Amino acid sequence: MLTLFIFLAALLSSLSSAKLALGLDHAAQGEFFETRIRPVLSEKCLSCHTDLKSGGLRADSREGLLEGGLSGPAIIPGNAEDSLLIRTVSHTHERLRMPLGQPKLKDQEVADLKAWVKMGAPWPARARDLGRLPGVTSKGRPFAITPEHRQFWSFRPCQKPPIPKVSRKDWTKSSIDNFILARLETSGLKPVRPAGKRVLIRRAYFDLLGLPPKPEEIEAFLEDESSNAFSKVIDKLLASSHYGERWGRFWLDVARYGEDDPASISPSQELSYQNAWRYRDWTITAFNEDMPYDLFVKAQIAGDLLGGKNDGQNKEQFVAGTGFLGLGPWYYVGDPPQVRADERNDRIDVVTRGFLGLTLACARCHDHKYEPLSMRDYYALAGVFASSQYREYPLRPVVAADFESHKKKTKDLEVAIKRLTDTQTNQLSEILAWHTSRYLMAAWNLINGSSTSSELARAQSLDQQTLEKWARYLTDPVEKDYPFLKPWKDLLAHGGTLDQVKKVADDFQTTVLSLLAERRQLDEENKILAAQKTPKQDLREKIPLPNGIVAFEERSPTVSRPPGRAMEIGRFNLWRDLFTEGDLVDSTKRTDGVLVYRTAEILLSLDGGRSEERLDRFLGEEFRSHLNSMRAELAALKQSMPSYIQGIAESPKARNLRVHLRGNPDNLGEEVPRRFIAVLSQGEPVPFTTGSGRLELAEMIAHHPLTARVIVNRVWQYHFGSGIVRTASNFGTLGDHPSHPELLEHLTSRFIESGYSLKRLHREIMLSATYQLSSDYSEENYAKDSDNRLLWRANRRRLDVEALRDSLLYVSGNLDMTVGGPSAELTDDFKRRTVYGKVSRFRLNSLLALFDFPNPSLTSEQRNVTNVPTQRLFFLNSDLVWHQAGFLAERLGAGSDVGNEAKIRKAYRLLFGREATEAEVRLGIEFLRDEHSESGENRADVDVELISDITQTHIQRQAARISAWQQYAQVLLSSNDFLFVK
């Protein structure tokens, strides 16, 4: 019964849209045809039923369907049940089931077709011949930009609105406040009281630097009674070089900054972007120097094309900006046409969402369903990026030619070393295989405990480590997936005479040697097979990628050849266990084969090199010294590798792309000239003429008012917790509409007038009464605007991971404030600001991941804010928090004889920038007393280095006191007061 009900419900819901269409007016019928019918006909029917006229039928016009084919008319308008089209697609026809050889149409599609025939099969006049109109894209729907599209609020030119009048004139401090207050007043809301000076300075510090103010900085502000006291604080913070670290990091979220690729060939460090940090530092510097935003935009799209030819210094300043594109994810493996298209999709996504707040990437497979963005817009931009490629720019004074030859030398040497060592590895395993029987005999003695491995090895001139590896293999309790070891296992289990052992060992050696021989022959045969139909040369155009990897736009030409010959399963498995390399990354999976000794190079890069397992010790003097000199040369080359910027450059040849129908790089439609997005252009967009067109694109983006609106809104968002437009990277029709449209226009026009100065924008915002509101609660306001959309109070905000970690280190006196430089892993020993930690797309640092760091492969408009228990475990149990609590306790004088009350008050001033209340002091004292007395019996381990200047007799009391304080400090560092900014 229930099943029947569900089935009926599903049926009804699938029919509902079709039902609706029956009663539609003319325009709506046209819409129904365009969205529901035409796509199905064009995708499912037209591959056979157009010029090919399978069965005599053309399905690309109403006339064609009415005329029908060999089996009669395809449709009878008004009579769906008897129409051949419907009977064949719903599989009720006795013979024909359409589409032939394809999956049956979706129920929904069949229902739509039925409804369409029932309503008389209306076929809108404007596009009679399907698929052959100029400018028709995948869906067969002509796409045109109307003047109304260009008048959408975010696309039109910026106009400065009049400043609204308000009744409470005394409340406003800047014109921003008029816009805010006017809305509050018309909505019957009252702003809460202004924030106190302590709250305000703390907010300003976190906003601009991402760090709390020091107690003395707070004191100075409290004592400054001049009317521009806060303005002075803002100026000081904006002038600080730590401002760029905070705001540069915000931008890096948008720029989906990462220092490697989301899927590397191997997880080894070799494929990270060694110099990505130069783009990060460039961003930080751009913010610190208040680089005009339009220039900031242009440098990131086309920095390599900015600056005069003879202006070397200037040029270098902008080239680093192209890391925005050059550090995007690259795909080293995969189907070339597909992965190149994926790369371009990333560039389009980050450029359009990041700068323009447009979701153009949605138009990859079809015209945007909701926005005035077409596939042609998408492929016009894709062409620009297809005409640009990855480039490494050496830093001056190194010239490009020297840099390239340096890279080539390094690469050649690496290949030579690998060739040499690979050969030696293979030869060594073959030599060892010839002594299998002797090793097995010795292993027998070793396993039966008659002698140690070193004694046995010495006595019988065997290699001790190889003997041990054999013994491990021969006693492995895991059942092998081949029978060859069974006689040996039987002997082990039941014992045997030495003669018997010798027999088994000899037989095993025979097997091993035959394996080797078979394998060698197979490899030869397969190599010949492979060579037969493989072109001698790869004629495809090469595309450079990071780490010296070469990629292609095209697939390699296909060949047809039979499967290679393979070994029988069991023999293959034994060969695998003896002669193949194990899992390098995860040796718990499978270790190297018994007879495999690898090169130092590979092992070194992964685990620091286990010298006893290296190939080297088997090599003769000649080989070894040759190898070592090659290694030394390689090390020197790497050492002297000039530092470089990872960016992009123009490709040798600019080219247009053809539309990828349904996003499929193998299914190409019309060619699209490289040009700007139509809806953002005045009239028809003009094709780009210079090179790839990147510079022209950069100019157009930088000076479109949409770009200015988007950045102004981002700045607002980071100051208030949410933007005037809450979808900061979507300013299209599907995006949020601005809560205060006039205010956004006002700020945007002032921003443009100011010469795109972000620092001016910060000042303007922060000096408003709106910014300076408290976060107080108001029952009345809350009832009307619980979301605080109208800004009747300040939003409380949780610290993001950077501010959190930096503050932890800062208040305990451990933060290294050095600005700039290479990235390092974010370990507990790394004491620099979090922005200098390595950002891996492949394996995001666990602390970053835990506290909502955005996916660095995708542009991010806003951090998630979660409050999950696993985050609280970090505060409860991490070494980082515990140790900082220890340092903090020491800083507060935990071990001294000063009373707890004074120390608690000091802690509150240091951590929270405020005075502790009496109740808070009391709770603290109680905790410390309890913990102190308990610590005798159940004492925590104390960092001994904290205990200074005390005598042996006091050590226990002292330790208990410090332990109690460390626990208390940990509580304060875990508290909401620390985690949230008001």
Added chain:
Amino acid sequence: MTKEVIHTSILPHVTRRQALERMGSGFGMVALASLLGDHRVQAFTDTSVPGQLGPKATHFPAKAKHVIFLFLNGGMSQVDTFDPKPMLDKYHGHPMPGENLKTSNQTGSLMRSPFSFKRCGQSGIEVSDIFPHVGESIDDICVIRSVYTDLPAHEPSLMLMNCGHIQLGRPSMGSWVTYGLGSENQNLPGFVVLCPGTPIVGPPLWNSAFLPGIYQGTHISNAEKEPEKLVKYIRNKRLSLSQQRKQVALLAKLGRLQMEQQHDRDPQLEASIQSMEVAYHMQTEVPEVFDIGKEDDSTRARYGNGDFGRACLMALRLVERGVRVVQIYSGNVQPWDNHEDIMVHQKLAREADQPVASLLRDLKARGLLGETLVICGTEFGRTPVVQATLGSRVANGRDHNPYGFSIWLAGGGIKGGMTYGSTDDFGFKAVENPVHIHDVHATILHLLGLNHEKLTYRYSGRDFRLTDVSGSVIKQVIA
């Protein structure tokens, strides 16, 4: 059998359940309530539970309550496992007749399976001899032999299989399910992902994207054998639980004091306090659930000591304790991606075979199979033709095949002992009853009592769902 660990709350004025229900993400309860107020998810607002991870009502009565998703990452070959093709033996070494399907790499002629197939169970469904134990359980299993996906590359296919979309930025199926149903145990994450290492693509495969962060999968790298090392920061090396109890109590007092002093009702503050309370309890509960040493020897022996086996046993324990979704990846990176030599499938199957069969058996024995949907899937299949890449050492492998492959489902309302759909004579392309990934997802949600068209979330101005704009429930596989 193990017992539930029950903790009492230290918060007298709030029941534990209430407290937990209040916990959540910084989206704030108000914002969330307004999001859920959308009529399309009316079902959720009808429940009395305001929190996010508490159990929620379904759209209609559910067959399954839990999901265990076994993911053989890298691409399991259908013609060597669950889709026997005698024609491959006949035409071994000959070019593929008829339609020449595009593949990522160069491919050559047809290649027979090196493994043989055996009729299993009462149903007599043929299963490859590399999965003998799974074969014994075939009467509980429904093999879908006609699945197809959109692209022949790992990343987009993994994304599609896990998140219903080929590009990054969509919530995972586990997140959607946890969002739709909540979880039954508030001391454990609702969605747990076990993988010894990280599959390619990585965290986006279990992320919650625009859904609140509480629904994201908790990834546990189960190569680690010590239960206490599995979850980061789960244990304190220095302080006793009683010392921590005092810390947590002080923290709660200070937090509430602050809220009182400021007459503040910001739900973030309360959520933070409650979250700490849960974290405190997790310290004992989490190591316990992952401690497979608590199972008896004979049980553990059936699962073996491999990563996959231990993960299966953990999945059993997690589901017993009410965790909603458990996903197990076969291994780090992509073990099943055997371009060069398909024989490696044998070794991989050996690691999975007995544990998976034991999992089905133990779920049944503990009365959980009926309410636990077990899915064994992969991102795509492999070609029946050999891969002919230059420089290949063995030339005995298969390339990626998105056109047709097999997955199987068991328990949770699935009709066992049947196959559904089929591929062509050579196992290249789904021809009879083709099943798209969206259809698989729609069916999974359906079994869980969720209508895939109604499980939506409004983000960036649009209602998103797991199945994007398509997908239909495969009714024939439902018991």
